[in-house]
Amino acid sequence: MSEDTRTGITDAARSFGITPEDYMLPARDLIQMVDPEGRLLGAGPGPEPGHDYPVPADEDLLEAYRRLVVGRRINDQNSALVRQGRMAVYPSSHGQEACQVAVAACLEEGDWLFPTYRDTVAVISRGVPPVEAMTVFRGDWHGGYHPGKHKVGIQSTPLTTQLLHAVGAAHAARLRGEDTVVVALCGDGATSEGDFHEALNFAAVFHLPVIFFVQNNQYAISVPLARQTVAPSLAHKAVGYGMAGERVDGNDLVALLAVLERGVRLVRGGAGPLLVEAQTYRIQAHTNADDATRYREDAEVQEWLAKDPVKRMRSYLTGRGLLADELQARFEQEAEQVAAELRNGLNQEITPDPQDLFAHVYTVPTPQLDEQSAQLAEELIREEAS
Amino acid sequence: MSTRQTTSPDAGSVDAVETAVDAARESTTRAGGAGIPGPRPESPVAPVPPGPVTMAKALNAALADALAADAGVVVFGEDVGTLGGVFRITDGLAARFGTERCFDTPLAESGIAGMSVGMAINGMRPVIEMQFDAFAYPAFEQIASHVAKMRNRTRGAVAMPIVIRIPYAGGIGGVEHHCDSSEAYYAHTPGLKVVTPATVTDAYLLLRAAIDSDDPVIFMEPKKLYFAKDRVDLDALKEQYESGDGPRAALESGGAAVARTGTDATLIAYGPSLPTAMAAAAAAQEEGRSLEVVDVRTIVPFDDATVAASVAKTSRAVVITEETGFASVAAEITARVQQRCFHSLAAPVLRVTGFDIPYPAPKLEHHFLPSVDRILDAVDDLQWED
Numbered sequence: 001m002s003e004d005t006r007t008g009i010t011d012a013a014r015s016f017g018i019t020p021e022d023y024m025l026p027a028r029d030l031i032q033m034v035d036p037e038g039r040l041l042g043a044g045p046g047p048e049p050g051h052d053y054p055v056p057a058d059e060d061l062l063e064a065y066r067r068l069v070v071g072r073r074i075n076d077q078n079s080a081l082v083r084q085g086r087m088a089v090y091p092s093s094h095g096q097e098a099c100q101v102a103v104a105a106c107l108e109e110g111d112w113l114f115p116t117y118r119d120t121v122a123v124i125s126r127g128v129p130p131v132e133a134m135t136v137f138r139g140d141w142h143g144g145y146h147p148g149k150h151k152v153g154i155q156s157t158p159l160t161t162q163l164l165h166a167v168g169a170a171h172a173a174r175l176r177g178e179d180t181v182v183v184a185l186c187g188d189g190a191t192s193e194g195d196f197h198e199a200l201n202f203a204a205v206f207h208l209p210v211i212f213f214v215q216n217n218q219y220a221i222s223v224p225l226a227r228q229t230v231a232p233s234l235a236h237k238a239v240g241y242g243m244a245g246e247r248v249d250g251n252d253l254v255a256l257l258a259v260l261e262r263g264v265r266l267v268r269g270g271a272g273p274l275l276v277e278a279q280t281y282r283i284q285a286h287t288n289a290d291d292a293t294r295y296r297e298d299a300e301v302q303e304w305l306a307k308d309p310v311k312r313m314r315s316y317l318t319g320r321g322l323l324a325d326e327l328q329a330r331f332e333q334e335a336e337q338v339a340a341e342l343r344n345g346l347n348q349e350i351t352p353d354p355q356d357l358f359a360h361v362y363t364v365p366t367p368q369l370d371e372q373s374a375q376l377a378e379e380l381i382r383e384e385a386s
Numbered sequence: 387m388s389t390r391q392t393t394s395p396d397a398g399s400v401d402a403v404e405t406a407v408d409a410a411r412e413s414t415t416r417a418g419g420a421g422i423p424g425p426r427p428e429s430p431v432a433p434v435p436p437g438p439v440t441m442a443k444a445l446n447a448a449l450a451d452a453l454a455a456d457a458g459v460v461v462f463g464e465d466v467g468t469l470g471g472v473f474r475i476t477d478g479l480a481a482r483f484g485t486e487r488c489f490d491t492p493l494a495e496s497g498i499a500g501m502s503v504g505m506a507i508n509g510m511r512p513v514i515e516m517q518f519d520a521f522a523y524p525a526f527e528q529i530a531s532h533v534a535k536m537r538n539r540t541r542g543a544v545a546m547p548i549v550i551r552i553p554y555a556g557g558i559g560g561v562e563h564h565c566d567s568s569e570a571y572y573a574h575t576p577g578l579k580v581v582t583p584a585t586v587t588d589a590y591l592l593l594r595a596a597i598d599s600d601d602p603v604i605f606m607e608p609k610k611l612y613f614a615k616d617r618v619d620l621d622a623l624k625e626q627y628e629s630g631d632g633p634r635a636a637l638e639s640g641g642a643a644v645a646r647t648g649t650d651a652t653l654i655a656y657g658p659s660l661p662t663a664m665a666a667a668a669a670a671q672e673e674g675r676s677l678e679v680v681d682v683r684t685i686v687p688f689d690d691a692t693v694a695a696s697v698a699k700t701s702r703a704v705v706i707t708e709e710t711g712f713a714s715v716a717a718e719i720t721a722r723v724q725q726r727c728f729h730s731l732a733a734p735v736l737r738v739t740g741f742d743i744p745y746p747a748p749k750l751e752h753h754f755l756p757s758v759d760r761i762l763d764a765v766d767d768l769q770w771e772d
Contacts, residue, residue, distance in 0.1 A: 112508070142539040147507060154540055158531045164497055165532070168504020168512075175460065175486055175510070194524070198497035205492055360538045361576055363545070363600045364638050366687035 005207045005242070005272060012244070012271035016050035024244050026235035027051035030279060031259055032249040036307045038315025040254075051246070053258035058322055060105070064257055065313050065323070066331045067101035071121040072310050073335035074130065077342050078120070078137070082288050086346050087137045091118040095251070095283030098309035099215045101125045102256035103183055106264050112173075112182040114153035114166040118215075119185050126152050130338055131345030138345075140352040160190040163199035163212060170208040181268050183211045189220025191237065192228045203273035204241040210273045211263050215250060217282035222295035238275035250280030251309040254316065281307075354380060436619035441589045442612040445475045445551075447620045448593035449513065453483045455628070456511060459597060461488040463498055463515030463551075472517055473553060473612050499525035502548045503532045511547045513597055519554040520563035526571070533602045534577030546577075546602040549593070554582075555658040555708045557610035557755055559748035564609075566745055567658075567709035572604040573685050573718070579637055580685040582606040584645075584660035586616035588683060590623045595633035603637065608658035640689030644696060648678035651702035651765055654693060654719055656682035659706045659756055666706075666761035675765065685715055693719070694726040701732040702768040706756050711739035733769035 006020075013023035027048050033055065035041055040055070047053075055061075075097065078090040093100055096118075104125035107113060113126050123133045128145045135144020136155060143154040153162050153169075166184035173180035190196055191214060203210045214234050218225050231237055238245025244266075248259045256278060263274045281304035285292040292301075317323035358365050358373040365373065452459050461479055463471075467490040470477030479488040491498050495516060502512035516522035522529075529550065536546050556565030573580045579601050583589040589607070596603035627633060635641070645660060646667050655663035660681050667677040680696050682689070697703045703723055707716040720735045738756040746754045 114504075141541060142535075143541070146543040147540060148543065153507065154536070154544070156531075156539065158527060161500055161503075161528060161532060164500025164528065165504035165507060167497075168501040168506070169508040170504070171501065172505040172508035172510045195496055195500060195527075198492070198494040199500070201492050201494070202497050202501060356541070360540075360542045362537070362579070362687075367639050367690065368687065 005204070008207055008270045008272045009242070009244070012266055012269075013050070018050040021239075023050055024239045024242065026233060026238070026245045026247050026277075030247050030249050031255050032252050033255040033258060034252050034312060034316045036251075036312055038312050038319055040316065040320075053255070053262060055254060056257045056261060060257060060261070061254065061313075061317065062322060062327070064101055064105045064253055065317055066334070067105060067125045068097055068253060068310055068313055069328075069331040070335045070338050071097040071101050071125060073332075073339050074121050074124055074342065077339040078134065079284065079288070081342065081346050087134070088139060089287050089289065090120075090137050091287045092284045093118050093121050093215075093282075095304060095308070096215055096217055096280045097121055098253040098256055098313070099213070099250045099278045099280055102253060102260050103185065103213055105257065106260040107181065107183060110151065110178065110180055111264075112151045112153070112166065112169045112180060114162040114169070114182065114184040115155055116159075116162065116185050116187060116190070117155050117157050118187070119155065122185065123152055123155065124338075126150060128152055130342050134342065134346060138350065140350045141356075160186055160193035160195040160199070162186070163190075164195055164202070166210050166212075167199050167202045167206070167208060170203070170210045171206055174206075174208065179209075179268055181209045181211065181264050183213055183264075185213050185215065187220065188214065188216040188218065188225050188228055188234060189223065190214075191234050192220075200237070200241045200243065200273070200275065204243045207270075207272045209267045209270075211260070211267055212273065212275045213260070214275070214277045216277050216279050217250075218280075219282060219286075219296070221286045221290060222292075224295075233277060235275055235277040241273075241275075243273045243275060244271070245275040245277070247277040247279060250278030251304075251307045251312060253309055253313045280309075436617050436622070438615040439586055439618045439620060440613050440615050441583070441586050441607075442473060442475055444586045444590040444618065444620065444623075445593055445607065446477055446479075447624070448590045448597070449476060449479060450482065451624050451627075452513070452594055452597040453479065453487055456597075458509065458511040459487070459513060460505065460510055461513045461515070462491050462501075464491065464493055464495075464517050466490060466515050471515060473609065475551070475607070475612075476515065495521060495523075495525040496528055499528035499533065499550065502550075503528060503536065503546065506546050506548050507536075507544055511597065513549040513551065516550060516552045518564045519552055519566035519568045522550070522552050522568065525550075529572070529578070529602075529604075530575050534575045537601070538577060545600045547597075547600045548602045549596045549599075549605050550602070551593075551605045551607060553609040553612070554606045555608050555610065556745060556751055557658060557708075559751070560609075562745055562747070565751070567707065567740065569604075569606055569657075569685055570709055570714050572606075573715050577602065578686060579603045580606065581637065581683065582608065582657035582685060583683065584608065584611065584655075584657050584681050586614070586618050587623060588643075588681075590618075590620065591627055591633040592636070592683065594627045595637045598634060599637050601637070606657060610658055611661070614661070636684055636689075638687070640687040640691070641684045642689035642692040643681045643683060644678060644692070645681040646677070646679040648676040648700065650676045650700060651704065651768055652678045652680055652693075652696045652700045653704050653706055653761065653765075654680045654682060654696075654723070655706040656685065658708050662756055662758060663706050663761065666758045666765070669758055670762060670765060673762075677765065682719070688719070688722070690722060690726060693723060697723050697727045697735075698730040701730050702765075703727075703731075703735045704738060704761060704764045704768070705735060706738045706761055708740050708755060710742045711737055712742045714739060733767075736764045736767060738764050
């Protein structure tokens, strides 16, 4: 361990009055603050030192809930567009929206987010225009937004590779003396990939301000968590790298905000990287091409539907008198606007320019690509003539 | 085929390599299409001729000069810091530029490559070292899926100005996984440029150009030539590089060079095979055959113009590479020459490559490597009697 690594972890541990080892270990139980019925949980067995999270401020809760309402609508609208044949595929995060929006809500403008292909809601919640975020699924290009402009890595399908990009982005910021925090997203299946290990280890060794946020939705397509790991939890993997881990109820927006906001603060302050596991559930199939009935029981889905993050947060906020009908209506109206934007954008017939195929492979097309581009141009002229 | 008893250099011998490199240097013309000018004629006012410089030293100087020229350049990998690299290519860089600009990473090649992607996304210009050819394979997903494709995926919004230095090829009596000629894997991947120097001068100029390129460059260093020497003035080379744009142009549109002029046939080679080709041309001269030697230098982008012009002139060609021949760069070059020079050819284009076998053990590698005899046998087979 380098000096700053030791100091960062020791300082964080000391601020909670616990040992560095206890700081690295996740809490004995899942961090949960609001139950599925929307009731704030009481003291129970008593919070462990270092794992005692205060309820976030009311305005933060409402802002996150606004994002949640919009996020659910984005998922449902996109799934509908797939059913209507407007897009070939959409990997929905229905059921995981609390994770999606909490992660976007806790970042500052200069921070970076590195998402997976299932994190469209997080990408849009972070500020990427909805139609730009959906370009990849519309099928006219592999990506539609400018990563540097929004500080969001481009979504793509390789598993776990983006965790190392997050490490690199954080290290670049560090070299320039910027206090950037980087959040890298992945799923439970990705924790089996070699890049998960390499990314966590690099982040820990270089003591980088990265939060690895794992949405454990219980399945990697059809393969359940039990076939990925027999660790006590995914969060426990942090200890092996010398970083802190925490596991949180991924359908409890209040707990997610509490854990992530504190995490961002600690990480920005030099405590080193953090691994957060959110336990949630992919309510829908992997994609529309998948048949989830082949590998899981409906009863299990129903059980998770009862823990729905949107319903839970709405009950909680209503119960506390923070969410009047008028405010709820305003959030829903905003969600409808985003849905309309998606429908309008994705219903447009986009005709990509075939010559773009050669335009971005290199800074300047090679002579060989120029030849191939001329060949295609000629084919197109012949095609048009016939 | 005839059996020859020439005094051809053993490919593994440093003396032989130096002889061949001297031959390359002493050739009168290195005129490529968009090629790099050869070493400047010595100025009559310079009283002291430049001393011998190894390719390793030239690469080291190129890295140092690039670090000095651009604050965004960072060098990292395994053992590149304190040790200065297992081949000493990064010797002294950490001491001179600090451990933030030149640093060791954990031992994980995918991690190194993935981190470089994130650093490039966030504005840096990483130069990473893969310790050996076969040790780069764990990084292949990051290289093929992200380094090569990020620019295209983002329609040019995100550049990947990354140089991946790979010591490659055999002839050093190395173990099985230290001797691969892996260039075809990278050359087959659109979005990457693949460059390999054969002379001390080119090592400096091409590496500088690779680091300045906004496209990712796989920079393949023939390890058997690391300690080959040439009389080169590194300060003059630096000035030459910084005041011109020849090497940068070579990386944009291809930069083969005529390493030796001749009239009867063209030997096409690069990197580790160039000295062998030069030695073969020298031996052929004694037999009364005038062979031209073309040094490919940039495998991608390939300089069709320079290669085809030479073969059109000589009417015969042999392509020489150390790689296994099946589905190789040599196969691609052969096809391109055949297609472009069909009407000028007096004989089919032949190839001298490694056999289609795993790299041999040290005591057998001389049977595998292209040798002067094997090249001259191929030249004999170019249908001289027809």
